[in-house]
Amino acid sequence: MEVPEILGLNFHLTNDELLTYYLKQRILDYFEGQTQSLNSHTVPDFELYSMHPKELPRQFKCKADLHIII
Structure with a gap:
């Protein structure tokens, strides 16, 4: 079974x-x-400058690398 490209x-x-x-x-x-x-849940609103960068992975429970696009 082929996985659809998302x-x-x-x-x-x-x-x-x-x-x-x-x-x-x-x-x-x-x-x-x-x-x-659906889109509003995929990319949530977040005030980027509201916390220290080291706190971002914990805030989003991210275990992988966090990529921030500015």
Whole structure:
């Protein structure tokens, strides 16, 4: 059985994928008033500068490398 290719399965997205799929959908959801879309749970809102970088993996219970795109 072949595993379907899911966009960003390991979340190693290209800039194009990040902008055209996730960010575009977040903007559309915002203007349409949809707060419970699948996309809003995939990429949560987070105030990046609200905590020390060493605390980020613990905050998100991340055991792998944390990649931050700014």
